Amino acid sequence: MAFIEKNLPYILAGISVGGQYALIAIGYTMVYGILRLINFAHGDLFMAAGFMMVYLSATLPLYIAIPLVIILTVILGFLIERVAYKPLRKAPRMSVMISAIGVSYFIQNSAWYITSGLAKQYPTIPVISNSINVWGSTTTVVTVITPILTIILVAALVALIRYTKIGMAMRAVSRDFETSQLMGIRINTVISYTFVIGSFLAAVGSLLYFTNYTTVTPTAGSMPGLKAFVAAVFGGIGSIPGAVLGAFIIGICENIIKGLGWTTFYDAFTFALLIIILIAKPSGLFGEKSTDKV
Amino acid sequence: MLEIKNLKVNYGGIEAVKGISFSVPEGSIVTLIGANGAGKSTTLRTISGLIRPNGGSVIFQGGDITGMEPAAIVEKGITMVPEGRKIFPDLTVLENLKIGAYLRKDNLNDDLEWVFSLFPRLKERTWQPGGTLSGGEQQMLAVGRALMSRPKLIMMDEPSLGLAPLVVRDIFNIIQEINRQGVTILLIEQNANMALKTADIGYVMETGRITLSGSGAELLANEGIKAAYLGS
Numbered sequence: 001m002a003f004i005e006k007n008l009p010y011i012l013a014g015i016s017v018g019g020q021y022a023l024i025a026i027g028y029t030m031v032y033g034i035l036r037l038i039n040f041a042h043g044d045l046f047m048a049a050g051f052m053m054v055y056l057s058a059t060l061p062l063y064i065a066i067p068l069v070i071i072l073t074v075i076l077g078f079l080i081e082r083v084a085y086k087p088l089r090k091a092p093r094m095s096v097m098i099s100a101i102g103v104s105y106f107i108q109n110s111a112w113y114i115t116s117g118l119a120k121q122y123p124t125i126p127v128i129s130n131s132i133n134v135w136g137s138t139t140t141v142v143t144v145i146t147p148i149l150t151i152i153l154v155a156a157l158v159a160l161i162r163y164t165k166i167g168m169a170m171r172a173v174s175r176d177f178e179t180s181q182l183m184g185i186r187i188n189t190v191i192s193y194t195f196v197i198g199s200f201l202a203a204v205g206s207l208l209y210f211t212n213y214t215t216v217t218p219t220a221g222s223m224p225g226l227k228a229f230v231a232a233v234f235g236g237i238g239s240i241p242g243a244v245l246g247a248f249i250i251g252i253c254e255n256i257i258k259g260l261g262w263t264t265f266y267d268a269f270t271f272a273l274l275i276i277i278l279i280a281k282p283s284g285l286f287g288e289k290s291t292d293k294v
Numbered sequence: 295m296l297e298i299k300n301l302k303v304n305y306g307g308i309e310a311v312k313g314i315s316f317s318v319p320e321g322s323i324v325t326l327i328g329a330n331g332a333g334k335s336t337t338l339r340t341i342s343g344l345i346r347p348n349g350g351s352v353i354f355q356g357g358d359i360t361g362m363e364p365a366a367i368v369e370k371g372i373t374m375v376p377e378g379r380k381i382f383p384d385l386t387v388l389e390n391l392k393i394g395a396y397l398r399k400d401n402l403n404d405d406l407e408w409v410f411s412l413f414p415r416l417k418e419r420t421w422q423p424g425g426t427l428s429g430g431e432q433q434m435l436a437v438g439r440a441l442m443s444r445p446k447l448i449m450m451d452e453p454s455l456g457l458a459p460l461v462v463r464d465i466f467n468i469i470q471e472i473n474r475q476g477v478t479i480l481l482i483e484q485n486a487n488m489a490l491k492t493a494d495i496g497y498v499m500e501t502g503r504i505t506l507s508g509s510g511a512e513l514l515a516n517e518g519i520k521a522a523y524l525g526s
Contacts (some may be wrong), residue, residue, distance in 0.1 A: 165396070172382050172393055178344060179380040184368035184397040184443065 009137045010259035011252060016143040016212070018251025019150035023205030024228035025235070025243035026157065027077075027198030033174045033238040034194050037096050041080055041103035043225015045199060048107055049073040049206035050122065050216035051115065057123040066125075070203040077199025078192055086188060111218035119215035129211055142211045147248075149208070153201060154244050161240070166193055174238070223267070227254075230274045236284030245285060295320040295478055296341070296372075296447060301350035303333075303340050310336040312502035313350065318447065318495075323469065323479045325489040325510070327523060328499035334482040335377060337499075338449045341480075342374040343367040354447070369397055371446035375453060379436040383425025387416055390424045390435055394442030402442065409438040412468060430461035437468060447478045454485045466492050486523035490514045498523075 004011065024046055031039045052072050056065040084103045088096045128142040161167035172180045173190045181187060209224060210216055228243075231250050235242025250273065254266045277284060296318040303311040311333040318324045326334050339345045341352055343364035351360045354370055362370075373394075381390050391409060395402050410417040413434040419427060424435060433453055440448050450469070454462040466488055473479050483489035490496050490510040498506040498519065506513065513519050 168385065168389055168393055169396065171385060175382055175384060176380060179376055179382070180393075181344065181364040182342060182368070182374050182376060182380075183393050183439070184365045185393075186363070186365050 007256060007259045008135060009139060010255040012134060012137065012139050012143050014252035014255030015248065016146040016208075016251070017255065018248035019146035020205045020209040021224065021228045021231050021251050022150050022244040022247035023153070023201045023208070024224060025231040025247045026154070026240055027202050028229050029232040029235070029237055029240060029243040030170075030194050030198050032232070034170065034191055035085065035096070036093060037085065037100060038229070039198075040097070040100040041084075041107060042198065042202060043221035043223075043228070044104045044107035044111075045073060045077055045080070045221070046202045046206045046209075046225060047111065047216065047218065047221025048076060049203045050210045050220060051111055051120065053207065053210065054120040054122060054216055062123070062125060065123075066207065069207065070200060073203035073206070074196050074199045077195045077202070081192060081195040086191075089187075108218050108221075115218060117218065119217045122210045122214060122216050125207070125211055128208075140212070142208055146208045149204070150244070153204065154240070157197065157201075158240060160197075166190070170194060227270055230270050233274060234277050234284055236287035239284070239286040242284055242286035295355060296480065297351075297353040298337070298341070299351045299353065301337065301340065301352065302348045303336050303345060304348050305336050305345060309348075310502055311340070311347075314499070314502070314504045315350075316497050316504060316507065318478060318480050320478055321473070321476065322494040323473050323481060323492055324495045324497070325493035326480070326482045326497050326499055327484070327486040327489055327513075328482075329523075330484065331501075332499040333502040334499055335451055338374060338451050338480070338482060341367075341449060342372065365397065368443055368445075371444075372449065373440040373443050373445040373447075374449040375436045375440045375451065377451035377455065379429075379432045381424040381427070381432050381435050381439065383423060385424055386421050387424055387427070387435060388420045390439050391416075391442050394439035396443075398443065405442055405444065409441055412441075412471065413438050430457055430464065433457060433461070433465055434468070437465070437472070441472065441477070445477060447480060448472070449480045449482075451482055452484060453481070454483060454488060462488060486519070487514075490519075 024042065027042045028039060031037055049069055052069045053065065056068055080103055084099045085096055088099055128145055130141050131138055132141050132144060134144060161170055169185045169190050172183065173185060173187055177187055227250060228247060231246035232243040234250065235246030250270055254269060257266045257269050298314060298316050300313045300315055301311055302313050314337065326337065328334050336345065340347050343362050346361045351358055354372060359367055359370055382393065385393065391406060392402065395405065415431055416435060416438055424432065427435060453465050457465065462485065469479060469481065470492060481489055481493065490513050493510040496508060496510050496513040497504050498513065
């Protein structure tokens with residue numbers, strides 16, 4: 001108990017960061033589930049959402065800027081897929097991956113160009129930036145809201161995948177492109193839906209994440225993107241519950257490591273974890289299990 | 295109903311189908327028999343829109359459907375039961391059936407009842423994941439799934455593959471039953487004996503060409519066919 005009491009602020013921060021990683025990790029894991037592609041541009045999309053917020057909130061009131069950021073991020077995610085991945089649908093998987101790396105650098109470089117490489121002040125979003133007292137430790141409202149919002153969004157997403165027609169199509173397409181087509185499913189529509197959902201969650205994650213930091217830089221998406229990717233691998237890439245659980249575990253562990261005074265090593269911890277998973281259980285916590293019967 | 299004219303398909307770097315023509319009259323069962331690699335599957339996959347032909351045309355009910363996307367072809371009323379059944383293992387039996395009706399927006403209850411009346415075994419397993427069914431049950435599910443789109447023409451790629459002889463007979467009985475209910479059938483088979491007994495018209499395919507055609511009974515009596523495909 002004493003440990004928890006002493007580390008409460010870190011644990012709270014960890015749950016919060018974990019939620020933000022989770023929102024990004026879902027985008028990685030869903031795209032992988034359907035296209036078997038690691039979408040390297042996903043972290044940069046998250047950064048782009050950050051800059052959109054910087055520029056839009058400068059001229060527009062927040063209640064317009066926030067929905068606009070979400071919509072524009074979704075459009076950007078949709079366009080990335082249509083322009084950089086769709087033409088390569090029948091190409092070897094390696095080509096698509098290289099295209100993803102290209103998109104990643106393209107977005108980063110565009111951000112350098114637009115901002116001249118300067119860190120931009122992230123706007124303060126009222127209410128969620130306020131301080132709040134949780135069991136005797138002071139934190140911000142965003143810390144408390146993030147995990148709640150994450151859980152709500154994940155529950156909604158799981159329901160969508162399990163109970164709706166498009167969700168059923170996603171499960172079918174992630175299993176078998178060709179047979180799905182024979183059912184009359186238009187693969188490209190389903191893939192676009194996947195990118196739209198992933199980008200939406202990344203935009204929400206970006207709003208929550210950057211609120212905790214004061215600035216956005218063109219490389220600001222790399223680290224959270226990589227962490228979320230590790231979370232998706234840890235949970236078993238392709239699995240949504242796995243990605244969410246992995247994200248929370250990584251977020252909490254990182255912050256406890258900070259609490260123990262080893263701040264220098266908390267990034268290293270995440271990547272050490274990645275290496276350990278890849279050696280010990282490459283399929284992750286909830287890795288794809290195959291029930292094929294031939 | 296379906297007219298194939300001088301169809302040419304290159305697949306995997308070889309000319310798999312070298313200009314074939316055949317027709318499937320409405321209400322009939324037509325079979326395409328031939329050895330492995332004769333181009334039968336490629337022909338079906340081309341008709342269903344999975345592969346684009348390099349020449350020739352596919353005419354369905356008077357309209358040219360050559361090279362259309364698979365979803366548009368399903369909308370026209372052609373469905374395919376793929377080789378190896380390819381049911382979705384993680385989807386339940388009910389979801390597998392519903393996904394067969396993906397493009398339909400009307401009520402599916404009557405069709406589900408129809409499929410369950412054809413395959414009572416599926417009704418008992420409604421909530422089971424498709425992957426837990428036996429091979430024969432999976433084949434029934436694959437046929438049921440194809441029926442859910444209310445097709446005018448069903449194409450079946452080797453429905454008897456890997457099934458026990460008794461199950462094969464069940465499947466062929468069902469094919470005839472579906473045909474009696476008004477669905478035209480194009481069947482490709484390596485089990486030539488079973489296929490020719492069931493079919494009204496048969497075509498024999500060899501290395502990308504149709505070399506023989508006739509009624510099922512004629513082909514069954516043909517000495518060359520007997521020697522090559524019927525093992526007697």
